[in-house]
Amino acid sequence: MSAALRYAATATGLMLAACTLALCLSTHLVSNAMMLLVDRSNFIPEQSSILFFEPYVISDGSSNDWQYGKDLRYYYHFTYQADAQYLYTAQKNACRNFDRADIRTWCNVQRGAPRTTIGEKD
Numbered sequence: 001m002s003a004a005l006r007y008a009a010t011a012t013g014l015m016l017a018a019c020t021l022a023l024c025l026s027t028h029l030v031s032n033a034m035m036l037l038v039d040r041s042n043f044i045p046e047q048s049s050i051l052f053f054e055p056y057v058i059s060d061g062s063s064n065d066w067q068y069g070k071d072l073r074y075y076y077h078f079t080y081q082a083d084a085q086y087l088y089t090a091q092k093n094a095c096r097n098f099d100r101a102d103i104r105t106w107c108n109v110q111r112g113a114p115r116t117t118i119g120e121k122d
Contacts, residue, residue, distance in 0.1 A: 045076050
């Protein structure tokens with residue numbers, strides 16, 4: 001292999017590593033992946049993504065379920081109910097006395113889709 005090809009391969013590899021590192025450091029990818037691997041009852045809301053979902057209140061109990069989370073557009077509240085696993089509302093809202101960590105202060109709340117098991121069809 002010529003020196004130019006080795007240099008190009010090394011530069012490409014370094015660029016790929018730098019981009020991967022930047023993605024991991026600038027998003028919640030690693031923490032969310034760990035959350036999903038460690039506790040199988042956790043999930044990322046359908047409206048969100050593994051890159052941008054950020055839990056900000058975690059259960060104090062034996063499970064490490066998130067109770068409240070957010071992403072770039074919504075706040076989420078985990079309900080522990082089968083018919084609506086979570087509720088969500090827009091971050092840009094006109095709720096009076098809004099507290100992102102108190103579902104009782106939320107307005108224009110929407111129900112999240114129930115979680116399905118792998119292989120189950122809606």
